[in-house]
Amino acid sequence: MSELNLILVGPPGAGKGTQAERIQQDFGLPYFATGNILRKAVTDGTELGKQAKAYMDDGKLVPDELIVGVLLEALDGAEATDGFLLDGFPRKISQADALAEALEKVGRKLTAVLLIDVPDEEVIRRLSGRRTCAKNGHTYHVDFDPPKHEGVCDQDGSKLIQRDDDKPEVISKRLVTYHDETEPLVEYYEARDLLRRFDGTRTPTEVHDHIRATIATLRLEDAI
Ligand code: ADP
Ligand code: ADP
Numbered sequence: 001m002s003e004l005n006l007i008l009v010g011p012p013g014a015g016k017g018t019q020a021e022r023i024q025q026d027f028g029l030p031y032f033a034t035g036n037i038l039r040k041a042v043t044d045g046t047e048l049g050k051q052a053k054a055y056m057d058d059g060k061l062v063p064d065e066l067i068v069g070v071l072l073e074a075l076d077g078a079e080a081t082d083g084f085l086l087d088g089f090p091r092k093i094s095q096a097d098a099l100a101e102a103l104e105k106v107g108r109k110l111t112a113v114l115l116i117d118v119p120d121e122e123v124i125r126r127l128s129g130r131r132t133c134a135k136n137g138h139t140y141h142v143d144f145d146p147p148k149h150e151g152v153c154d155q156d157g158s159k160l161i162q163r164d165d166d167k168p169e170v171i172s173k174r175l176v177t178y179h180d181e182t183e184p185l186v187e188y189y190e191a192r193d194l195l196r197r198f199d200g201t202r203t204p205t206e207v208h209d210h211i212r213a214t215i216a217t218l219r220l221e222d223a224i
Contacts, residue, residue: 002222003083004029004215005108009185010116011178012171013126014200015207016087017139019116022208023085027215030079033087034067036137057164059173061091061181068095072102092181096188112218113189114211118200120175127171131160145204
């Protein structure tokens with residue numbers, strides 16, 4: 001079976017993490033989310049975390065020198081040899097170029113880039129109500145997807161917190177960063193015939209059904 005090398009792209013709060021949990025289960029793919037990697041580094045107080053924190057708190061991208069090497073090294077590991085699911089990387093053209101070059105070197109290529117699109121008003125609504133599991137990053141929403149017990153993660157019982165960058169003043173900065181730096185990737189991957197678009201305003205189940213069907217079709221096409 002050919003490998004599935006997938007990327008999730010979309011504005012903050014589009015539902016990338018929510019869909020990633022489901023896609024991972026469907027296809028048994030290892031999942032690499034640079035936001036989670038960076039937040040763990042901040043919590044663990046590593047050198048990476050210390051350097052990244054100020055950028056994250058200000059809604060900016062961390063410099064490529066801090067994250068590109070970390071991600072490429074993870075993709076080079078044994079876990080990712082049969083495919084991968086990336087979330088939050090690449091986040092700008094320079095990162096997409098670095099990824100393309102690294103894959104080409106080892107004779108691999110991307111299967112598809114899944115764009116989950118939602119308008120800015122919806123981003124604000126979602127991020128201001130998002131609650132995140134302090135341990136593993138599972139996400140909830142106070143209105144759209146509440147946990148069974150308030151403040152506690154259904155999956156591992158850990159505490160739910162509001163991310164520092166989900167505060168209103170940082171949310172608007174993250175949206176500006178997305179439109180300026182990440183959105184150009186849409187055209188970049190469209191030109192390479194890799195982009196697949198999904199309407200992220202539908203329910204999580206509808207978005208998931210659509211993504212799963214698209215991936216299944218891509219696999220079939222690849223097998224023919
Ligand atoms: P991202 O990883 O793209 O930042 P998340 O998956 O963390 O986004 O989702 C952001 C917030 O929106 C979370 O609170 C999540 O529960 C909620 N959410 C995710 N998908 C949907 C959806 N299709 N409809 C409504 N709310 C959603
Ligand atoms: P979102 O919910 O916006 O999708 P993430 O969890 O992916 O957020 O990212 C949180 C923060 O981590 C970003 O605002 C940015 O500061 C940093 N970050 C994550 N991935 C990258 C990346 N590939 N390049 C630079 N910075 C990143």
